Amino acid sequence: MTDNFTCIDLFCGAGGLTEGFRKAGFTSTFAVDCDEQAVETFRYNHPDTVCLHRDVRSLSGKEILHAANLTPGDVDVLCGGPPCQGYSLAGLRITNDPKNSLFLDFVRLTKELQPRVVLFENVEGIKSMQGGNVVSAIEREFEQIGYYCEARVLNAADYGVPQHRPRFILLAVPQDGAIISFPQATHAPFNQQQQLHLFEKIPLPYVTAWEALSDLPMIVAGEGAEELIHSGKYYFSYQRDRQGNRFPGKIFNHRATKHSERIQTRYAQIPEGGDNRLLPDELRTKKRNVWKIDRLKPSRTVTCNHRTDIIHPILPRGTTVREAARLQSFDDDYRFFGNLTRKAKWLTQDDQVGNAVPPLLANALAIQIKHILTEKIKVNSVAASSDKCLVPPLFS
The missing domain is CATH 3.90.120.10 (DNA Methylase, subunit A, domain 2)
Incomplete structure (x- = not known):
């Protein structure tokens, strides 16, 4: 069993997500952003990661795997937060409107790279866009390529960040894959610590x-x-x-x-x-x-x-x-x-x-995703052992 997990960061910006994953022990193999200064910042702080100054719409999964020195099946986590300046829908489907192109390319690259876990993050307001239909459409797009999704709004302050910053977090796994779970809050308002966690480990007070x-x-x-x-x-x-x-x-x-x-x-x-x-x-x-x-x-x-x-x-x-x-x-x-x-x-x-995504929030997500991946490996290992036991012995 290995814990040397890999991650790829699309729309990486200055690298907050990658920083959190790096501190959780992930190997960041590839990142991309269309902004020159953000890429300069990313490259300086993550010199061991291949980071391209490119538009993701011009990238193929094959190019990414080659640049990251990976082969199909090697990508553990694909993460990113494509901008959502007003998604365009037709019913409950994302249309080919230019406003949707970055998200649709995120889905396309998910299909081409076949990561074990997808992390999609965005503003909290995406939940209420078009009466909630945008989130339903996003989940449908991932389901169409064989991924099961669950989403939550997480507040960065609940994970030790000295800032109230709610973010929409969607995790997706192959439909025959692992069970999705989200990180337990480590911090809480001082006057709610006892009430919120009567039967669990009492969280720390918010960082001011x-x-x-x-x-x-x-x-x-x-x-x-x-x-x-x-x-x-x-x-x-x-x-x-x-x-x-x-x-x-x-x-x-x-x-x-x-x-x-x-x-x-x-x-x-x-x-x-x-x-x-x-x-x-x-x-x-x-x-x-x-x-x-x-x-x-x-x-x-x-x-x-x-x-x-x-x-x-x-x-x-x-x-x-x-x-x-x-x-x-x-x-x-x-x-x-x-x-x-x-x-x-x-x-x-x-x-x-x-x-940027706060690195401490990203780190909490990365640790939880590592747990998801590890549990999936254990399940696969047990299943393989069980299959061997089902093979009837040969008698001469």
């Missing part, structure tokens, strides 16, 4: 935003650099766990936006845990989605606009890429490349962090 951020250099608006020295003082276990191994004592991507004095005044008057709707009339703007971090709770979902939408709990400025990465559960030695402004053609560092 301040447990994630309080050790980072306290830079003001306009300060910071792509590389800084850490003080060496860690106040919480979550911070110590995020040090990484490659560059001890260093902090990357910690640059704060240079806000005007008026904007800083506005940010300063937003109460912790509140948003800009609570500002005095003279400081309000049309924008309604600026929220200040509450130090005693997990952050809200980190978005691609965190630099202006998620405000530091003490300093009157938006969060830096490193602070957002901490809230996403990336280690400090995980570096992001690219511009900080949207003038660039490719994804910004903010986009890469905001779009």
